[in-house]
Amino acid sequence: MKIRSSYRAGGLSALLIVVGTSVLVGATVSAQAETRDKWCKGVHLRFFVGGAEGDSFGTIVYNGAKQAERDLGxxxxxxxxxxDVEKMTQQLREAIAVKPDGIAMMGHPGDAALMPLAEEAAGAGIxxxxxNVPVPKVIARFGGGYIGAQVAQLGRALGAEVVKRAGLKAGDVAFMQGPFENENRGARERGTVAAMEQAGVQVIKINSQPGWAADPNLALPVITAALAKYPEVKAVxxxxxxMLGNVPAFMQAAGKKPGEIFNFGVDTSPQVVEGFKGGWIQLAADQQPFMQGYLPILSLCQQxxxxxxxxxxxxxAGFVTPDNYGEIAKLAAGGVR
Known part of the structure; x- marks a missing residue:
């Protein structure tokens, strides 16, 4: 076998001339022998689902992670x-103490809270x-990857889409609910508000309260009181x-009819699909939570x-609307979208 190499300015160009087909055949057979099922068997991981067992978003994340576990081993x-971001932080501290090979962590606690724990994990070789929520400062300092939407960009895109689809104009009133005080997680809702305010819409912020994400019915008194105080509101x-999946309950409690208010938000689920079907929900930004379950485990296994x-x-992944929600309805019912 002869190997000839040539060099050019700006890079290395190698020309390989292989004499004899047996070498190529042998290489192919060897490569095929390396492929195997359950190639991640023996690796111990901890995966943060984020929500409670059985909640709409967390279930799809969990389904993605379980699929990766079954596929990879x-x-x-x-x-x-x-x-609960404080609970997440404590649970991460406990997870690091167990010293698994890898941890897939929700970014909700934010850069500041996660930085010392990321340093501890790095020191332990985890x-x-x-x-779901990016932590760019943590990743820049201690490594890792991020699977999820870029929340600030998604939020701005959602706000612009709401203005267009709801026909909002300067002076119109809208509500936006979200964890505005959370530096990392709240970037999405702050982006949505910024885009709507840029169009001249008056946006009233409803800051999330503890427990709302786990049990949206806890928000019923606040949402209905806000709608009663501002009857002119056109979008929520x-x-x-x-929260988005609970829109029918919010609207019915406030005495509103389907389509009377333009309801929008983030994520799909069986409940959100039913909201579209009933005319209660008009727009959702899809961030594909199944991938947020599957890909972190795939990456940890690869590492x-x-x-x-x-x-x-x-x-x-773009937007779900009354025109296209039917395309994902079966997938949502199956816990994939």
Whole structure:
């Protein structure tokens, strides 16, 4: 076998001339022998689902993670937090103490809260991935990948889409509910408000209260009181799939009819699909939570077994509307969308 190499300015160009087909055939056979099922078997991971067991968004994330576990073969411990950022932080501290091979962590606590724990994980040799809410400062300092929508960009895109589809104009009034005080997680809702205010819409913020994400019915008194105080409101936005899926209950409690108010938010689920079907919901930004479950486990397995670098994927997929929700209805019923 002869190998000839040539060099050019600006880079290296290698020309390989292989004499004899047996070398190529042997290489092909060898490569095929390396492929195997359950190639991540023996790797121990901890995965943060984010919500409580059975909630609409968390269930889809969980389904994605379970599918990856079945496909790849790692041992995975699932952590449920009820969307409580303080609980998530404590659970991450406990997860690091167990010293698994890798942890897939929801980014809701934010850069400041997660930074010291990310440092501790790095010191212990634990691989980290983050999902749903980006933590760019943590990743820049201690590594890891991010699977989820770029929330600030998604929020702005959603606000602009609401203005267009709802026909809002300067002086119109809208509500936006969300965790505005959370530096990282609240970037999405702040982006939506900024885009709507840029169009001259008066946006009244409804700051999320503890427990709303886990049990949206806790928000009923606040939402209905706000609608009673501002009868001129034309659009209401919700900061997550749990809240968006509860729109029929909010509107019925306030004495509103389907389509009377333009209701919008983020995420799809069986409940959100039913909201579209009943005419209660007019727009949802889809961030594909199934991928936020599957891909972090895939990346942790790749890092642990093959020493690959972490992967990062923007899962923002566009918008679900009354015109296209039927395309994902069956997938939503199956816990995939």
């Amino acid at each position: 790692p041992s995975v411990d699932y952590i449920f937090s009820g969307w 691989k980290m991935m983050y999902q 936005g919700y900061g997550g799939g749990q 642990a077994v093959y020493r690959f670098t972490p992967i990062s994927v923007d899962t923002g």
